[in-house]
Amino acid sequence: MRVLGVDPGLTRCGVGVVEGVAGRPLTMVGVGVVRTPVDAELGHRLVAIEQGIEQWLDEHRPEYVAVERVFSQHNVRTVMGTAQASAVAMLCAARRGIPVALHTPSEVKAAVTGSGRADKAQVGAMVTRLLRLSAAPKPADAADALALAICHIWRAPAQNRLQQAVALHAANATKGRTA
Numbered sequence: 001m002r003v004l005g006v007d008p009g010l011t012r013c014g015v016g017v018v019e020g021v022a023g024r025p026l027t028m029v030g031v032g033v034v035r036t037p038v039d040a041e042l043g044h045r046l047v048a049i050e051q052g053i054e055q056w057l058d059e060h061r062p063e064y065v066a067v068e069r070v071f072s073q074h075n076v077r078t079v080m081g082t083a084q085a086s087a088v089a090m091l092c093a094a095r096r097g098i099p100v101a102l103h104t105p106s107e108v109k110a111a112v113t114g115s116g117r118a119d120k121a122q123v124g125a126m127v128t129r130l131l132r133l134s135a136a137p138k139p140a141d142a143a144d145a146l147a148l149a150i151c152h153i154w155r156a157p158a159q160n161r162l163q164q165a166v167a168l169h170a171a172n173a174t175k176g177r178t179a
Contacts, residue, residue: 001156002029004062005148006053006089007141008070010081011038013049014141016071017060018131018149022157026150028131029060031142049085053092065093066152068144069102103151108144111151123147139145 001021007014013034020026034052036045057065067090070083093100106116112126124136124143130150137143 001064001153002060002062003064003066003149003152004060004093005145005150005152006065006067007087007144008082008085008089009141010036010042010045010049010069010085012141013052014139014143014145015053015056016142016148017056017062017146018136018153020153022154023049024065026131026153028133028146030056031137031146032056032138033142044087046084050092053089054099057092057096057098062179064152064156065089065098065100066148067102068102068108068148069104071104071173075109077109101152101156103148103155107155108147108151111154112147120144 002019005014005016005018013100014032014035015034018026018028019029034049034056036048040048043134070079070086070123072079087102103111109118109123110116112118112130113122115122118126120140120143124140127133127143127146127150128136131146137146
């Protein structure tokens with residue numbers, strides 16, 4: 001499974017590609033940050049993020065895209081920018097028919113470190129260890145993108161089984177009513 005993790009942000013949008021399957025060693029395929037100038041017009045910044053993500057999709061051909069779920073913060077401006085960058089990532093994936101999964105920050109931290117309250121340094125250290133890297137990816141947005149991809153690889157099999165069970169239950173319930 002090849003997953004592009006996206007840590008959305010208007011100024012720095014972390015991107016990282018991880019390949020592997022749950023229960024086996026994972027491999028980092030690529031990591032980076034799509035940057036936009038703070039003083040640029042919002043529309044131009046969103047186009048720059050789109051172009052950056054499209055380049056990552058072209059180059060790495062992921063099977064899934066995992067995006068950090070936007071959560072409420074105290075700074076509404078920050079939340080809006082994060083949500084807009086997140087929407088761009090989801091749009092780019094959907095346009096290509098690539099499934100998108102949203103993971104909360106605490107879900108990602110818990111998957112990678114064992115604690116949903118881990119700090120950025122702990123996440124970076126565990127990403128470094130799990131992917132057998134010589135140093136933690138910088139900036140933290142890049143490490144967070146890799147953590148998103150790792151989280152998705154580890155959690156996707158269980159989520160898929162749950163979705164299949166729900167779909168089967170719904171189908172059986174429908175058959176029971178029409179018979």
